[in-house]
Amino acid sequence: MAKIEVIKRSGMREPFKAEKVRKAVMRAGASEKLAEKVVEKVKRNIYDGITTNEIYNIAFKFLDKERYSIASLYDLKRAIMRLGPAGYSFETYIGEILREHNHRVMVRQILRGMCVEHEIDIISYNGSNGYTLIECKYHNKEGIYTGLKPVLYTYARYLDLCERWESDRDCIRFGSVMLVTNTKFSSKAIQYAKCRGIELLGWRYPKDNGINSLIESKGLYPLTILRKIDPVSKRKFADANIMLIKDLVYMKLEELSMKTNIPENKLRDIVDEAKNIIY
Amino acid sequence: MAKIEVIKRSGMREPFKAEKVRKAVMRAGASEKLAEKVVEKVKRNIYDGITTNEIYNIAFKFLDKERYSIASLYDLKRAIMRLGPAGYSFETYIGEILREHNHRVMVRQILRGMCVEHEIDIISYNGSNGYTLIECKYHNKEGIYTGLKPVLYTYARYLDLCERWESDRDCIRFGSVMLVTNTKFSSKAIQYAKCRGIELLGWRYPKDNGINSLIESKGLYPLTILRKIDPVSKRKFADANIMLIKDLVYMKLEELSMKTNIPENKLRDIVDEAKNIIY
Known part of the structure; x- marks a missing residue:
């Protein structure tokens, strides 16, 4: 592979390191095998002068097709940015x-x-x-x-x-x-x-x-890591002070619906996504 | 006049005070007579729940027609915001x-x-x-x-x-x-x-x-108070580190042109506006 340099968010350049991608994906729960597939995907798409953000997007899209839940956890940093x-x-x-x-x-x-x-x-x-x-x-x-x-x-x-x-x-x-x-x-x-x-x-x-x-x-992922949830429901969870997906999973649907004012059938989909991610 | 409250930028309400408009306009150099005209203009256009920004705009537009130079100086606060x-x-x-x-x-x-x-x-x-x-x-x-x-x-x-x-x-x-x-x-x-x-x-x-x-x-108005000046020229002045309209007026056109790389005929218009404002 020709010499590939990556442009970081700070504007600094550094040589591309496959290891960084592998580690990040495994941290989100991917097996070594899946991580290797992500790295291969990234390698096929990078070019000299690519930004770290583009690399992130390539990995995220690929993961999203392969293992939705891992893609979500890989997205933790951005999920926190979405809290505000x-x-x-x-x-x-x-x-x-x-x-x-x-x-x-x-x-x-x-x-x-x-x-x-x-x-x-x-x-x-x-x-x-x-x-x-x-x-x-x-x-x-x-x-x-x-x-x-x-x-x-x-x-x-x-x-x-x-x-x-x-x-x-x-x-x-x-x-x-x-x-x-x-x-x-x-x-x-x-x-x-x-x-x-x-x-x-x-x-x-x-x-x-x-x-x-x-x-x-401790699996303390914020609710903003869920992607199948509409802004109005997000706001309702925020108003009810429920911010961890963990809390979604452990609470009864009926109780959750009372606290948030979200109808149970809608909640069911959301809770399913949450379970899908943390189990 | 019915009870008129003004909404400040902070979101707080307070009763409309003609005196505030009068003072601000006079601070910019307007005569008492002109200030009175501005106040009348504002009074004819206000309504309960108007924002301070709208009041500012009414006064500014009116002044701009009456006395261009005073309108500019009245604009000092915003001119500073335009420095960046x-x-x-x-x-x-x-x-x-x-x-x-x-x-x-x-x-x-x-x-x-x-x-x-x-x-x-x-x-x-x-x-x-x-x-x-x-x-x-x-x-x-x-x-x-x-x-x-x-x-x-x-x-x-x-x-x-x-x-x-x-x-x-x-x-x-x-x-x-x-x-x-x-x-x-x-x-x-x-x-x-x-x-x-x-x-x-x-x-x-x-x-x-x-x-x-x-x-x-001391009349230390920033160059951004001029309104007939294009962004490219503004940038050229910034690069030449000329930031007070005072400096424009006291420097020779030839010297100014050399320092800024702005052609003399263009500079003449800019300097004329500057003179118009501070004399």
């Missing part, structure tokens, strides 16, 4: 994920700091580690890094709350501080966070324990 | 404004802080007050407030630079810190800034000494 338009808040989703990983979680709390009141996206409590202040930074476009500024303001917010605690011991004492995003972090953001002791959680960051791993390890 | 699309950076413009107000100014400098390197929008030096760290926050849409987050990250950046100075006295010592924007500030942003000693400069903030006053008092 569907009416879900990113911090609510992150809250759900942390809850499923045994944190006690409060979402959107107002707390007084030294200078001003802050709306805190998430306060998490985890036994030995005490309270963690969690700021959520959501991007609804792909190809964006979370840069230095969100880490800077997260730190300033943390300071303001710590100083309040210094002067008024009745306040919450935050033992740690974290920034969660659905993208990667810029190297400067990482450098600053390390220097200030701010934890970072992002897309494949930390490498084997990123937000994607927390989702995949 | 025209290829100008907001921090360059703010730098120019501060220079004309007797500050020594450096734009886009990289400085090491305690944790990371920072790109500083503006460093200003002003004799007795020493160095000021200036962060610029530009909005290219109307109706947006500059909120708490930019003030938080400005403060965190300032801290990081101060801490570097503590450990390495060869660095710049910033005596003060400022956030400049082309919008207003939210009340929380103002509260936090006061508490931390951060200076704020925004649209009509501080009330009689906002960025608009700094512009108007």
